[in-house]
Each structure stands twice: as structure tokens, then as C-alpha cells.
Amino acid sequence: MMGLLLRIVVFVLFLPFLAASRNPALNDDVLGLIVFKADLRDPGSKLVSWNEDDDDPCHWLGVKCDPKTNRVTELSLDGFFLSGKIGRGLLQLQSLRTLSLSKNNFSGTLSSDLLRLESLRNLDLSENKLSGPIPDDFFGQCRSIRSISLAKNAFFGAIPPNVGSCSTLAALNLSSNRLSGSLPCGLWSLNALRSLDLSDNNLVGEIPVGISKMYNLRSISLHGNRLSGHLPDDIGDCLLLKSLDLAGNSLSGSLPESMRNLSICTYLSLSSNSFSGEVPTWIGEMKSLATLDLSRNGFSGQLPGSLGDLQLLEVLNLSRNGFTGSFPEPLRSCKSLVDVDLSQNSLTGNLPLWVFELGLQQVLVSKNKLSGSIEIPPTSASTLQVLDLSSNAFSGSIPEGVGKLKSLEVLDLSGNRLNGSIPSQIGGAASLKELRLGKNSLKGAIPTQIGNCSSLTSLDLSQNNLTGPIPPTLANLTNLQIINFSRNRLTGTIPKQLSDISHLLSFNISHNLLSGDIPSGSFFNTIPPSSLSDNPGLCGSIVNRSCPAVLPKPIVLNPENSSPNPSSGSTLSPTGLHHKKILLSVSALVAIGAAAIIALGVITITILNVRARAAASQSAAALALSDDYLSQSPTTDANSGRLVMFAGGDPEFSAGAHALLNKDCELGRGGFGAVYKTMLRDGRPVAIKKLTVSSLVKSQEDFEREVKKLGKVQHPNLVALEGYYWTPSLQLLVYEFVSGGSLYKHLHESSASNALSWQERFDIILGTAKSLAHLHRLDIIHYNLKSANILLDGSGEPKIGDYGLAKLLPMLDHYVLSSKIQSALGYMAPEFACRTVKITEKCDVYAFGVLTLEIMAGKRPVEYMEDDVAVLCDMVRAALEEGRVVGCVDGRLCGKFPVEEAIAVMKLGLICTSQVPSNRPDMGEVVNILELIRCPQDSQEEELG
Incomplete structure (x- = not known):
């Protein structure tokens, strides 16, 4: 071992001379890799086969050699969970052509010396924790490099202006970092470049003219930046361009006519910008387009008929614009079309029949002005999976042919003017998962055949004129999570069988005419009263109305009549007649008393309603006078x-x-x-x-x-x-x-039977981490992360609110942050107490760590007891040190969770709550760690592959 250390010391001291040597010794590659390994942490022992006593490293894991010279030509250690610095030992690998260290945890800054390796052709350092600016002389060291990927790290600062020095570069990927500044003009000097990906950074300014010099360019992605201005007029001169993604910027103006020359372009996404004007008719000349996404812009006018010339088009997204006119008839010529999204425009006219005949999988036209009846022809294709016609002006009845759409998973006809009854044929849509028919004028009974839709998870029939009972066949829908029958005229009782639906999360039958007692069971024991309100006949503790006792009907017999048949014609004795009169008197008294009580209640409620309406009107008038915003x-x-x-x-x-x-x-x-x-x-x-x-x-x-x-x-x-x-x-x-309520309520105000599962908790943690990472990439700090600000939608997905509101204030002083924003004690990072410390995204990381522990433990960040205050972070940290951290997991999970994953998540939460901000990971790293915790087997499969 001492001999090895001595060799390493000698190697480091004389590295410049060894690197310049033209005739390296056979074991120089061995020594270089051993020195490289000495700087690493290898928790998975992936490099155990690297032995310094070997004559060559060609049989080592991740190493490939030239069979003639036994010199290392490729080092590929992707996904090995390695961490540490990328050491200078690699500079000894003078025959190295490919260096791939992606999907690890390498940290530190980027060394310009890597590109000094004369044989290096491919460099991939993506998905690590490298940070700092890209050195100014990095691209100046280019030799014969062909591809560079530094994606998904934490590099910041401007792209060096000498990037154009890499004249042989064919692929450059700097995506998902924190790069800022404008696009350097030197980029357009890379005339050998085929692929350029600078997406998900903070680049600003206009796209400079001169892109036409990149005549070999096949793919360019600049989405998720802050680029502004118009598209350069010469962008269409990149005749070999196949993919152009500029989504999520602030680009404006109209589309340059030169784009009509992009005849082999298959992917064009300009969504979430500020483009305006009409879509030009020459769009039909881009005949190779498979995806066209112009959504979330300011386009207007009618859609050009030339769209029908796009015979290879598969995905068309023109949503959230200002398009007018009728549904584009020429689209029926696009035989390859699969997904069409024209929602949130101002389209008028009818829905054409060919929509159901073309073989589409998804049709979204919600929030337009379409009208007429909905017709499904007998020749309908069974490929349709999502049909969203909501918030239009469709009328008539629901077509019976909907039951023939065997692949249909989502049907949304809500917010229209549909009438008639729900067809019983709906039961034929066996794949249906979501059925939304609310806010129409449907009448009649809920068909019992709906119980045949065994895949159904969400059923919304609210705000119609439906009558009759709730069908007991709904109990067959074991996957059902959401039922909304509110604001109809349903009668009868709630079927007892519904208590057997184990996944039920929401059941709203308010504003109906239902009666009887409420079923018992895990869900119905905790159902909110508002979901049952305005059903005068319902009774039970939830609605605070006792159910009437069911008494047997009194039987009065004539004691002097020996015949058992009351209709035998015998007469009652005076004594029997006296008993009957007494019973009738009691019944009459009870009936009269009940009627009096009901009448008194009706009068009282009427008076209260009149007063409430008057008060509401006065309140509305006062508010309207003071702010006058609706007028x-x-x-x-x-x-x-x-x-x-x-x-x-x-x-x-x-x-x-x-x-x-x-x-x-x-x-x-x-x-x-x-x-x-x-x-x-x-x-x-x-x-x-x-x-x-x-x-x-x-x-x-x-x-x-x-x-x-x-x-x-x-x-x-x-x-x-x-x-x-x-x-x-x-x-x-x-x-x-967001309808599902706050995470705080799910964690601290729900019963054990409705507690969040392990998978739900993990998904909430991961979804929250991803959204924070996205905000931080946009330089947005949340400042106020807590469980009360996280909402859950109908499918349990987390959605963070209140983000970025601090930017609305004139200054981010500590008083405002601590008193107005960071109002929840326990989530505040310690640096908030120090006026001299800069508030950064690491404050969000701290709050996320507290939130993670809160989700895992089911306890509030700070619990007040009679004689003490328990801080959740301190409690979990102490338990971890004593080897009993598993005991901190929420007891309502009843042991139904993977112990290793739970421990790893809680350790991550503690790391995020480190007192020193620099010791906390950034949110991008947190996302990577969580994904590794969830799918460790996937990483192993990648290593073996």
C-alpha cells in the first residue's frame, strides 16, 4: 500500500511531464485511473475491480481499450453513484476518445484541461452536481471534440463567447443549468453543429441573426428561457433542421416567411410565447411536420386550410389562442393525426363527424363557442381515448353511440346545453375512467348500466335536472374515487352498498331531495357536512339531524271477539271502542305536534333566509361602491x-x-x-x-x-x-x-382510515421537489413553503400555491419576510434571523426539509405541549442518532411502507434542514436523490446495460 501511495505522489508531482510524453509506459493508464479513483467516493463499490497491480485496465468495469495498443479509449461510468471531484488523473489517458460520467454526484467546478486530451471526441458530464461558471478558456481548448454535454448541473453565468472555437463540434448540450446572459454570436460559427440544446436556463435577449451559417443544424432547443424579440428572418435557411423548440420564452411578432423552407422539419414547438397575427398559409409547405405546437400565444384569425396538406401530422396543439371561424374541415385530410387540441379559442359552428372517423386518440376543444348537436356516426373508430367538448354551447341529447367508443377513457361534456336523459348505452364504454356531464340540462334517472363502467374513477353529473334514486350498481365501481351528483333533484336513500367503495375520496350529493340515514363506513364516517347539505330528508349525526325511530304499527283487538279475522264483521265492545279512541287521539296529537314543529321550523328558516339575503345585498352593495371592480x-x-x-x-x-x-x-x-x-x-x-x-x-x-x-x-x-x-x-x-384541499388538512385533520398512504406521501414529496426545482431554475424563491400552501387535486397530485408573491413587494427586508410571508413557525430557515445573510433559494430547501419530515411523521413542525415545545427536526435527528428513526414514521401507516426508502427520505429531510445554507443540496439534486430512492433497480439496470 505504501508503494501505491508513493507512486501516486510521484505521479501527481510529475503529471505535467508525463502528460507531455509521446511514448507513455504501458501502465500509465493504470496509474492515471488509480489516481482518478483516489479522489472518488464509491458507495456501491462499482470500481472494486480497479487494481493498481494489473498490467492494463482493459478488463476493468467501465473501461474499454484499443485491442491493438491496450490503451484506454473509452471510460463510461454512467449512473455509478460516484461522488467527489473529477481529478487530473484522467489527463494521463492520452488515447481516450469517450469520457462519460453522467448520472453521478460529481461536484466542484469544470476544468478546462479535459479538452486538452487530443484524442477526446465525446464528453458527457450531464446529471451531476458540477457548479460555477463555465471557464472562459474551456472552449478555447477544443481539439477534435465532436460532442459536449454538461446538461442538468448547476453551472451559472454566461456562455463563454469563444464557444465558436470548437469548429468540429457536432452536438452541444448545456440544458437545465442556470446559465444567464444573451446568446453569444459565436454560436453561429459552429457550422459543423447538428444539435444545440440550451433549454431550461435563464438566457435573455434576442436570438441573434446569423443562424443560417449553421447549415448542418438538425435540432435546436431553446425552450424554458427568457428570450425575447422576433425570430430571426434567416432561421428558415437552416434547411436540414428537423426539430425546432422555442417554447416557454417571451418571443413575439409573426412567423418569418423563411420558415416555409423547413420542408424536412418534423417537430415545431413555439408554445407559451407572445406570437401574434394569423397562422400563415405557407405552414402547409412544412410537409414533414409530425408535431405542431403553437399553443399559449396570441395568434388570431381563421385557421388556414393548408393545414390539411400536413399529411404526416400526428400532434396538433393550437390551444389558448384567439382563433375564430369553424372547426378546420381540411384537417380530415391529415390521415396520421392522433392528438388535436384546439381548446380555449373562439371557434364556432358544429363538431364535424369525421372527428370520430379519422382514428384520433385525443380531441380537446373545450372553452370555445361550438354549438349544435353531438353526433357519433356508426362508422366511428374505436381508437378515441379522450374527448373533451366541455364549456361550449352544444345542445340536444348525448348520443347513444358513445357506448361504442370502447377505448374511451375520458369523456367531458360538462358546461354545455345538453338535455334529454343519459343513455343506458354509456355502460358499453368499458374503458371509461372519467365521465363529466355536469352543468347541463340533463333529466331522467341515472342509468343503472353505468355500473358496468368498471374502470371509472371520477363521475360528475352535478348541476343538471336528474331525478330518481342513486343506483346501487355504483357499488360495482371499485376504482371510483370521486362522485359529484350535487344540484339535481335526486330522491330516495343513499344505497348502503356505496360504503364498500374502498377508494372513495369525494362524494357530493348536496342540493338534492334525498332522504333516510347516511351509510356508515370508513369514508362516510368522515364525510364533510357540506357534501350532504340541502337534503332535508337526510338524517344522522353528520347532518345533525336524528333519524326517526321505526315503531311497529299498533294492533288493537276486541277482547270479546274470538274471531282472529278482523274483517269478520264482528263489532267492537264499548271497551275496545274506548281503546281505539285513545290510540287515535294519541296519534292525532303526535301528528299535530310534528306538524307544528315543522311549520315553526319552516317559518324560522324563511325569516333567517330573508335576513341573510338582505345582509348579503347590503354587503355586496357596499363592496361594489368601494371597489366597483365588477362594473x-x-x-x-x-x-x-x-x-x-x-x-x-x-x-x-x-x-x-x-x-x-x-x-x-x-x-x-x-x-x-x-x-x-x-x-x-x-x-x-x-x-x-x-x-x-x-x-x-x-x-x-x-x-x-x-x-x-x-x-x-x-x-x-x-x-x-x-x-x-x-x-x-x-x-x-x-x-x-384545486378541489382536493390542503396537504395540512390531509395530514393533521383526517382520520386514520383516510390517512395518506406511503405512495401518496412519496408522490407529494417528489412533486413538491420538482416544482421548487422548476421555480429555482426561473430564479423564483417561494419564501412561504408550508403544508397549508400545498393543495391536492382530484388525483392526489400536489400543487404549490403562493409562489413568487414576495416579488410584488418593493423590498425583501427581513421584517416583511418574517412577519408577512414566513408566518408558519417551524419552516423558517435560521438565516432569516440574521439581517446580514442573503436570502436565497436555500431557504426554500430548508422549508422543504421540514415539510418532508412533516409528511413522513404526520406531525406539525412545532408541537406545543403543557410543559414543553417539541421541534420536529430535533426530534427526528435525535431518533436517527439513537437508531430508532423508523419509529418517527406516521403510525397511521401501520407499518405499510418500505423501511429503507422511508429512512432515506427522512435523512434527506434532515440534510435539507442543515443550519448552514451551503450544506443544503439544491432542489435539482433533491429531485435526483428522490428518484434514485424510488427506483434503485432502474439505476442498476442502466449500469448493467
């Missing part, structure tokens, strides 16, 4: 109020001021203000946050600029900001409505 159009003077919805359309609420900010509609309160639920005019629910920090809010210009930035933030685990309202004295933020 203003979007184009009125800014001082009197302006409501802006990012998706366009008619930005008005369906109710008056009293319904918008009425106490009865309040969902909760936080550090920034109260949140209310209301409905838009199109019938869609939204959540309104009324800011109570008006005195601290920036000017209207700054406020609108920051809010519009937040409106562009898109992630599945973030509550979407859909609009805002401004006056100097009132600011409202319009968010998407």
Missing part, C-alpha cells in the same frame, strides 16, 4: 380597475361582488391575504386571492410586470395563475381552483 370593463381607466385574464376570452365573473368576496365563499387566509372561490362566466371555478399587503405592493406597472411573469410559470405541480385585477386600493390574483 368595469377590461378597457376602462386603470385607476378605476382592470381585470386581465391571461388566456383571453370574456374576463368576467358569473356572480356579483357579494359572491366573489363573501365570507361564505372564503377558502382560507394566509400571510398575503384571504382566498375566495367563485365562478367565471363560462362556469369554471377559480380561486381569488385578495391581497392584504396593498400598502406594500409595488406600483401598477411593476405589479403587472411581475404578475405577468408569474402567469407564464407552468408546471404540473404549481397552482396556475390565470389573471389579476388592479386598483390602487385593491389587488386580486386569479388562480386555478
Whole structure:
């Protein structure tokens, strides 16, 4: 061993001379790799076969050699869980052509010396923890390098301007870092480049002219940055371009005509920008397009008929624009079409029959102005999986042919003008998972055949005119999670069999005419009273109404009559007649008393309703007079109020001021203000946050600029900001409505039988981590992460709210942050107490660590007891040191969780709550760790592959 150490010391001291040697000794590669290994931590013992006593390393794991020279030509250690620095020992591998160290935990900065290896062709350091700026001289060291990938690290700063020095570079991937600044003009000097990926960074400015010099370019991805301005006019001169992804920026203007030359382009995504004008007719000349995504822009006008020339088109997404006219008939010529999304436009006319005949899998046309009846022809293809026609003006009845769509998984016809009954043929849609027919004028009974839809998880028939009973066959739907029959005229009792549905999460039958007692069972024992309200005949402890006792009917016999047949014609004796009169008198008294009580109750309720309506009207009038926000159009003077919805359309609420900010509609309160639920005019629910920090809010210009930035933030685990309202004295933020309630309620206010499962908890932790990582990539710090600010949607997915609101304030001083935003004790990072320490995203990491422990333990961050205060972080850390951390896992899981994964997650939570900010990982690293915890076997399969 001493001999090895001596060799390593000699090697390091004389490394410059060895690297310059033209005739290296046979074992120089061995020594170089051993020195490289000495700088590493290898928890999986992947490099155990690397033995310094071997003559050559050609049989070592991850190493490949030239069979003629036995010199190392390839070092591939992807996914080995290695950590540490990338040492200088690799510089001894003078014949190395491929160096791939991706999917590890290497840290530190990037060394320019790696590109000094003359034989190096491929360098892949992606998905590690490398950080710092890319050295200015890094690309200046290029020799014959062909591909470089530094993706998914934490590099920051500008892309070095000498990037154009790598004249042989064919692939450059710097995606998912924190690179900033503008695109260097030197990029366009890489005329050998075939693939360029700079996505998910913080790049700004315009795309410089000159891209046409890259005549070999096949793929370019700049999505998820902050690029602005127009597309360069010469972008269409990259004639070999097959994929162009510029989504998620702030690009504007119209599409340059040169793009018509991109005849072999198969993928074009310009979504989530600010492009405007009409879609040009020459779009049909891009005949190789398989994916065309122009969603979330400001395009307008009618859709060009030339779309029908795109014979290879598979995915068409034109949603969230301002398109008008009828459903584009020429699309029926696109025989390869699979997915069509035209939702949230202003299309009119009927839904063409060919939509059901073309072999489509997904059709989304919600929130348009389509009308007429829905017809499903007998020749319908059975490939359709998702059909969303919601929030239009369709009328007539639901077609019976819907039962023939055997592959249909989601059917959403809500928010239309449909009438008639629900066809019994609906039971033929065996694959149906979500059925939404709410907000129509449907009548008749709920068909019993709906119990044949065995895959159904969500059933919404609310706000119709349905009558009759709830069919007991619903109990056959063992996967059912959500039932909403509210606001109909259903009668009868709640079937007892429904208590057997084990996955039921929500059951809303409010505002009907149901009666009888409420079933018992795990779900119904904790059902909220609001889900049962306005059913006068329902009884039970949940609705605070006792059920009447069922008494046997009294039997009165004539004691002097020996005949057992009461109809035998015998007469009652005077004594028997006296008994009958007494019984009748008692019955009459009971009936009279009951009638009196009911009448008194009706009178009382009527009086209270009249008073409540009067009070509500006065409240509404007062609010309307003070703020007058609903009476203003979007184009009125800014001082009197302006409501802006990012998706366009008619930005008005369906109710008056009293319904918008009425106490009865309040969902909760936080550090920034109260949140209310209301409905838009199109019938869609939204959540309104009324800011109570008006005195601290920036000017209207700054406020609108920051809010519009937040409106562009898109992630599945973030509550979407859909609009805002401004006056100097009132600011409202319009968010998407998330129906599942807060994580806080699920953790601390639910019974053991409804406790979150291990898988649900892990998914919430992972989803929260992904959304925070996304915010941090956009330089947005949450500041107020806590379980009360995490909402769960209908499928249990977490959605974080209240992000980025601190940017609305004029200064991020510690007083504002601690008193207004970080209102929940226990989540605050220790640096909040120090005025000299800079507040960074590591504060969010700390709060995430606390949240992780809260989810795992089912306990609040701080628990107050009679004589003590228990801090969750300290409790778990002490348990870990004593080897009993498993005992900290929420007892409601009853041992149903993988112990190793639970321990790993709790350790990660403790690491995130380190007192020193630099010791906390960033959220991108947290996501990687969680994914490794969840799927360790996948990593092993990658290693073996």
C-alpha cells in the first residue's frame, strides 16, 4: 500500500511531464485511473475491480481499450453513484476518445484541461452536481471534440463567447443549468453543429441573426428561457433542421416567411410565447411536420386550410389562442393525426363527424363557442381515448353511440346545453375512467348500466335536472374515487352498498331531495357536512339531524271477539271502542305536534333566509361602491380597475361582488391575504386571492410586470395563475381552483382510515421537489413553503400555491419576510434571523426539509405541549442518532411502507434542514436523490446495460 501511495505522489508531482510524453509506459493508464479513483467516493463499490497491480485496465468495469495498443479509449461510468471531484488523473489517458460520467454526484467546478486530451471526441458530464461558471478558456481548448454535454448541473453565468472555437463540434448540450446572459454570436460559427440544446436556463435577449451559417443544424432547443424579440428572418435557411423548440420564452411578432423552407422539419414547438397575427398559409409547405405546437400565444384569425396538406401530422396543439371561424374541415385530410387540441379559442359552428372517423386518440376543444348537436356516426373508430367538448354551447341529447367508443377513457361534456336523459348505452364504454356531464340540462334517472363502467374513477353529473334514486350498481365501481351528483333533484336513500367503495375520496350529493340515514363506513364516517347539505330528508349525526325511530304499527283487538279475522264483521265492545279512541287521539296529537314543529321550523328558516339575503345585498352593495371592480370593463381607466385574464376570452365573473368576496365563499387566509372561490362566466371555478399587503405592493406597472411573469410559470405541480385585477386600493390574483384541499388538512385533520398512504406521501414529496426545482431554475424563491400552501387535486397530485408573491413587494427586508410571508413557525430557515445573510433559494430547501419530515411523521413542525415545545427536526435527528428513526414514521401507516426508502427520505429531510445554507443540496439534486430512492433497480439496470 505504501508503494501505491508513493507512486501516486510521484505521479501527481510529475503529471505535467508525463502528460507531455509521446511514448507513455504501458501502465500509465493504470496509474492515471488509480489516481482518478483516489479522489472518488464509491458507495456501491462499482470500481472494486480497479487494481493498481494489473498490467492494463482493459478488463476493468467501465473501461474499454484499443485491442491493438491496450490503451484506454473509452471510460463510461454512467449512473455509478460516484461522488467527489473529477481529478487530473484522467489527463494521463492520452488515447481516450469517450469520457462519460453522467448520472453521478460529481461536484466542484469544470476544468478546462479535459479538452486538452487530443484524442477526446465525446464528453458527457450531464446529471451531476458540477457548479460555477463555465471557464472562459474551456472552449478555447477544443481539439477534435465532436460532442459536449454538461446538461442538468448547476453551472451559472454566461456562455463563454469563444464557444465558436470548437469548429468540429457536432452536438452541444448545456440544458437545465442556470446559465444567464444573451446568446453569444459565436454560436453561429459552429457550422459543423447538428444539435444545440440550451433549454431550461435563464438566457435573455434576442436570438441573434446569423443562424443560417449553421447549415448542418438538425435540432435546436431553446425552450424554458427568457428570450425575447422576433425570430430571426434567416432561421428558415437552416434547411436540414428537423426539430425546432422555442417554447416557454417571451418571443413575439409573426412567423418569418423563411420558415416555409423547413420542408424536412418534423417537430415545431413555439408554445407559451407572445406570437401574434394569423397562422400563415405557407405552414402547409412544412410537409414533414409530425408535431405542431403553437399553443399559449396570441395568434388570431381563421385557421388556414393548408393545414390539411400536413399529411404526416400526428400532434396538433393550437390551444389558448384567439382563433375564430369553424372547426378546420381540411384537417380530415391529415390521415396520421392522433392528438388535436384546439381548446380555449373562439371557434364556432358544429363538431364535424369525421372527428370520430379519422382514428384520433385525443380531441380537446373545450372553452370555445361550438354549438349544435353531438353526433357519433356508426362508422366511428374505436381508437378515441379522450374527448373533451366541455364549456361550449352544444345542445340536444348525448348520443347513444358513445357506448361504442370502447377505448374511451375520458369523456367531458360538462358546461354545455345538453338535455334529454343519459343513455343506458354509456355502460358499453368499458374503458371509461372519467365521465363529466355536469352543468347541463340533463333529466331522467341515472342509468343503472353505468355500473358496468368498471374502470371509472371520477363521475360528475352535478348541476343538471336528474331525478330518481342513486343506483346501487355504483357499488360495482371499485376504482371510483370521486362522485359529484350535487344540484339535481335526486330522491330516495343513499344505497348502503356505496360504503364498500374502498377508494372513495369525494362524494357530493348536496342540493338534492334525498332522504333516510347516511351509510356508515370508513369514508362516510368522515364525510364533510357540506357534501350532504340541502337534503332535508337526510338524517344522522353528520347532518345533525336524528333519524326517526321505526315503531311497529299498533294492533288493537276486541277482547270479546274470538274471531282472529278482523274483517269478520264482528263489532267492537264499548271497551275496545274506548281503546281505539285513545290510540287515535294519541296519534292525532303526535301528528299535530310534528306538524307544528315543522311549520315553526319552516317559518324560522324563511325569516333567517330573508335576513341573510338582505345582509348579503347590503354587503355586496357596499363592496361594489368601494371597489366597483365588477362594473368595469377590461378597457376602462386603470385607476378605476382592470381585470386581465391571461388566456383571453370574456374576463368576467358569473356572480356579483357579494359572491366573489363573501365570507361564505372564503377558502382560507394566509400571510398575503384571504382566498375566495367563485365562478367565471363560462362556469369554471377559480380561486381569488385578495391581497392584504396593498400598502406594500409595488406600483401598477411593476405589479403587472411581475404578475405577468408569474402567469407564464407552468408546471404540473404549481397552482396556475390565470389573471389579476388592479386598483390602487385593491389587488386580486386569479388562480386555478384545486378541489382536493390542503396537504395540512390531509395530514393533521383526517382520520386514520383516510390517512395518506406511503405512495401518496412519496408522490407529494417528489412533486413538491420538482416544482421548487422548476421555480429555482426561473430564479423564483417561494419564501412561504408550508403544508397549508400545498393543495391536492382530484388525483392526489400536489400543487404549490403562493409562489413568487414576495416579488410584488418593493423590498425583501427581513421584517416583511418574517412577519408577512414566513408566518408558519417551524419552516423558517435560521438565516432569516440574521439581517446580514442573503436570502436565497436555500431557504426554500430548508422549508422543504421540514415539510418532508412533516409528511413522513404526520406531525406539525412545532408541537406545543403543557410543559414543553417539541421541534420536529430535533426530534427526528435525535431518533436517527439513537437508531430508532423508523419509529418517527406516521403510525397511521401501520407499518405499510418500505423501511429503507422511508429512512432515506427522512435523512434527506434532515440534510435539507442543515443550519448552514451551503450544506443544503439544491432542489435539482433533491429531485435526483428522490428518484434514485424510488427506483434503485432502474439505476442498476442502466449500469448493467
